[in-house]
Amino acid sequence: MHRHPEPQVHRYARGHQRTLPAAQAPAASSARPSWVAGAVAGLLALATLFAAFQARAVEVQRVVSPGGIEAWLVEDHSNPIIAVELVFRGGASLDPEDKPGLAHMVSGLIDEGAGPLDSQTFQGTLDDLSIGLRFNAGLDNFNGSLTTLTENRERAFELLRLAITAPRFDREPVERIRSQILARLSREAEDPDVIASRTLRQLMFQDHPYARPTRGTEASVRSITTDDLRGFVQDRFARDQLFIGVVGDITTDELEALLDSTFLPLPLSAQPFSVPEADIGNAGDLVVIEKNIPQSVVSLGQGGIKRDDPDYYAAYVVNYILGGGGFASRLVEEVREKRGLAYSVYSYLSPLDHGALVAGGVATQNARVGESLDLIRQEWQRMASEGPTEAELEAAKRFLTGSFPLRFSSSGRIAGMLVGMQLEDLGIDYLDRRNDFIEAVTLEDARRVAKRVYRPDDLTVVVVGAPVGVEATREAPTDGS
Template sequence: MLKKYLLVPLALWLVLLTPFVHATPKIENWTTSKGLRVYYVPAPEIPMLDMRLAFDAGSARDGSKPGLAMLTNDMLDKGAAGLSEDQLADQFESIGAAFGSGASMDMASVSLRTITMEKEQKAALETWLKVLSKPDFPQKDFERVQKLTLVGLQSEKQDPESLGSKAFYKALYGDHPYGQPANGTEESIPALTVADLKAFYQQYYVAKNGLLAIVGAVDRQQAETLAEQVSAVLPAGESAAPIPEVKPLTEAKTVKISYPSTQAHIMVGQIGDKRGDADYFTLYMGNQVLGGSGFTSRLMKEVRDARGLSYSVGSYFSPLAQLGVFEINLQTKKEQTDEALNVVRDVLGKFQKEGPTDEELEASKKDITGGFPLRTANNSQIVEYVSVIGFYQLPLDYLDTFTSKINALTREQIADAFTRRVQPDKMVTVIVGGDEK
């Protein structure tokens, strides 16, 4: 995900000087007159306001033009309402405000952080709304972004992790939108035009296709006023059509990519879960034991500590609007590739049948629940959580119930979920390193 941020010295100073007492944020929500969904959390402790506007406009909407969503989002602050990129940056910086943007597979976002002093907040909001509603997509800047993107694509050819990741997603998803690279290809990027970006923007950056997360020192009435101001500059539009369902793999696949290195970069995985999935917490908890907890995970102990086959090994589930990925990744010496893969598969197979031990489960629960308050410790973190909750229409008490749902999980539930959802005999394996033979 690409992001652009300006430094906010005053905001940082205020955060550091303000004592923090953690409490699970209470989320309120409503819909504006134009159809923009709003999710609001009051945070009066410090005079700061965070707003994050998210649209169903990620790379899954690229269609036959990979890279379109990313470039559209990246161009928003390159010029708007007749102001240049430097002029926009100066306007934000002069009042200590921060602008951010980014695009992922499912969503594209535009964010603002500002102090809530009346003059500064008003100026920050006015500039932000110009970027949001009146992007100019200057031709010269577009050509520059195109060239930079192509340079990035060229550099990825020298990065085995990037090579493997793109091959992994392509083998996993095939022609599904999730199988396309978010940053495009060397063929698709030069073919894009400013007209393509404008058409994408006009279709997807609309009220009914977005949601606004507001976190900060504003009351409900002020939040409603802010939401209507944002909504007013957007066309009503229509929400995007659902992303097609993902088809599970029916057989195992192995992809070998030649690369001149002494190490083999290995990715093993399959289709995983999605946001709001009934098995989300169970799979998340199980993966924490299997490969998500760093040096204490079972994969790390068996692959690295017991056999010295890899410096690092890990696993994760990455849920999306539709089924995301479950992936195990590691690096090992090329001549140890087969041995390392056998150990990984043995560990996964045993874990799938038996689940975690009582000790592993208890330690992982403490790790997850103990670290959870730190992940919602400031407004910028909270606004991202609230945005995700709103975008994927998760329960409003998601943050309230997170800890209790984790603590309620049992070994048997985890083993059952992994037995039903993980299929070791139908996985994609991508190996980058050595010759193709």
């Protein structure tokens, strides 16, 4: 399931990790030096190896415990490791309007002491038993990840149970995590990449919950109380909004028992919630946020295509050709390779549950921002008018189907895919069928969908820096505007 660039890990505090969107980096050049050619050959060999692994080993089982808790399981007894991914539907978009950042703060605190264990004891137990436990709040969902050695599985699942059913929210960890979030917000206030992406979201989503800062503002983070934290857990963590994926050294019978002991203590139902559909705004606007830096950062986007749209796979392939395929993409070829305007230029699909985007970005010298934007708009228009060539389509399909097995490179990644399959209602046999969806995209499909999706006149653009010759069409929004 392709939603965002791959995450990178940022450590907030001992034993606690947070996933953040990683910067999009260019892939291999079309004019490849010899070492890149060798790397590509190695990649193809690895893809073949994982394809063989996929064919014989990735069998997804639907496990339902005696208490009715469902999980999707891939058994793998080759290593004594178990990985669990869980998701509660409903994320930061449900934060109170005056307290954005609540879900994010909860994600930083529920493993900082739970049940009878204070923060030091809880974290010390994780460290002593080499248990990985982390949580993350996205716009639509609240995610958790657990990794443990088989021999420590009962204790690991017990700690997970305590974190999601009985977090303590003691004063010391609450204030410590609050201080860390505030420090990070202070750093991000000067980060041009963060400023650009945050402003683009404000422009496009306007008064929709998606426009609010996921990590909150200084004022909202300071205002969050222990009662707010407890209320979030009580309202949101429930069995009817829970999805679980498990991979590793565990049998169905063993998993059934752990599912009941871990998740049956949760309430049956979450508090009812709804998020309105987003109405994408400010189409065609350009905002400049002046910052005295030698290189401007640009974020841009327009309304996109949802994950359950019948045209999604065609759009996915077309985006790979336009800007999602690294050095295989048109944007990199035109902006970087031919003209040397930027190190990184890219596009991606962002199909959120209540508002989809086609987005992208570039970073370039202040004097060349206008030229880079002109080229991006030209390629946006060329894709809409002409679509991909047959050769581009076939190359994209070969890569996207051939590289798919590489996603099976870790238990955690497979577990995450199992959860995504459930969230998107893709079917338990999706791993077997996914490449068929890519192969089924015809040239006619790709050109029709390119014309439907790409609208260069609708591109909303945010430039952070000191661009030369770039004129804004409106003022930058402030928080909440």
